[in-house]
Amino acid sequence: MIVAVHENGEQIGYSFNGGRNFSSRPFKAPAPVNEVRFFDAQNGYMVGRHGLAYRYRIVPSDYTSAGMVPAASPSQ
Numbered sequence: 001m002i003v004a005v006h007e008n009g010e011q012i013g014y015s016f017n018g019g020r021n022f023s024s025r026p027f028k029a030p031a032p033v034n035e036v037r038f039f040d041a042q043n044g045y046m047v048g049r050h051g052l053a054y055r056y057r058i059v060p061s062d063y064t065s066a067g068m069v070p071a072a073s074p075s076q
Contacts, residue, residue, distance in 0.1 A: 032049040
């Protein structure tokens with residue numbers, strides 16, 4: 001999976017086939033994004049300009065958690 005977040009934090013782009021095709025969608029990050037890093041296919045981190053890190057996890061579509069920001073996943 002390839003993921004990129006526009007630096008203003010309002011758009012996320014992703015590819016699930018090694019970059020042959022990309023999709024994008026609106027994505028409202030809590031702050032402008034400086035870095036996106038994935039450590040495996042389901043867990044990554046975004047670092048905002050204010051210095052806080054946000055964990056990105058792919059979870060079932062019916063999963064909710066306080067402070068959760070909806071984002072792209074293979075099933076969407």
